[in-house]
Amino acid sequence: MIDHAHDLASVREATDRLLSAAAALDDAAVAAPSRLPGWTRGHVLAHLARNADALVNVLQGRPMYVSGEARDADIERGAPRPLDAQLADLRETAARFQAEGDAPADWSRTVELRNGVTDQAARVPFRRLVEVELHHVDLGVGYELEDLPxxxxxxxxxxxxxxxxxxxxxxxxxxxxxxxxxxxxxxxxxxxxxxxxxxxxxxxxxxxxxxxxxxxxxxxxxxxxxxxx
Missing domain, CATH: 3.30.1050.20 (Nonspecific Lipid-transfer Protein; Chain A)
Known part of the structure; x- marks a missing residue:
């Protein structure tokens, strides 16, 4: 059985780990390549922030992204920002996601993600957890697949x-x-x-x-x- 409340708590813990690790970087490190081809660490952080907002959209019954092009443009626009702006954005969007997850809702309902993919609302927190945990590894800052819970x-x-x-x-x-x-x-x-x-x-x-x-x-x-x- 899916326990969305348990997964939301896991998302909060994983986000705190990621924010602590990212806070130890500097602007030059944020602009350096991540482990994802073609993406800097700034791209990864910008994507994580936009993904939090996108999943709020999903839970509120709106399209996840306006379009694939808009999603990519938002990431490119956010990638060059300095560390303090990246951290503030990630904290704020993570808080919005947690607040939406904590609100009373029918977690058995079906929601729509990208490209027509549907899922049970209760699985959305785990989908966010996947984004946070794997992209923490992608940052290349010492958190490895072996460190995942x-x-x-x-x-x-x-x-x-x-x-x-x-x-x-x-x-x-x-x-x-x-x-x-x-x-x-x-x-x-x-x-x-x-x-x-x-x-x-x-x-x-x-x-x-x-x-x-x-x-x-x-x-x-x-x-x-x-x-x-």
Whole structure:
């Protein structure tokens, strides 16, 4: 069962960790490249702020973004700002998201995200948690996939393996963590079954497009190439 209140508390804790880490940067570090191709750390911080506002829109029944072009333009416009402006924006937008999450609502209702994707409102806080945790790693400031809370890592692997289940470009694949936990995904492409084994952090990195999978062990075929998120 989805516990949106628990996830909102996790979002608050993850946001505090990210803000503390970002506050130790300076303007030059904010302008430096992040781990995401073509994005500076300023791009990552600007995206996180705009994503918080976008998810407020979702919870209030409005379009997530006016358009894809407007979303990209807002990120580009916000990326060059100095650190103090980035931090203030992120704090304010995070507070708006938390306030919306704390308001009485029907969390069983269906909401619409980008590109016609729909979901239960109760899952929106976890979607925000994914943004905050993975983009904290993307900043390249010492917070690694291994530092993510275990509960988050397992839930995100759950989410991503489910997302790729039946995908036409992914062969039937079993994903096995070192602790023995197993997931299945793919199945829409020829080949396989493939078994992919590794640490939970390395599995998440591969599934989320943050690592190339070279640390994983693979049997039954080559490491499946996953579609972009």
């Amino acid at each position: 275990k509960e988050f890592t397992e839930r995100e692997i759950d989410f991503l393996t489910d997302r790729f289940a039946g995908h036409q470009d992914v062969p039937a694949t079993t994903v096995t963590a070192d602790d023995g936990r197993t997931w299945t995904t793919g199945g829409g492409a020829a080949g396989g079954p493939v078994e992919v084994r590794g640490t939970a952090a390395d599995l998440l990195g591969w599934l989320a497009g943050r690592r190339d999978g070279s640390a994983l062990s693979v049997s039954g075929g080559p490491l499946p190439a996953l579609p972009p998120l």
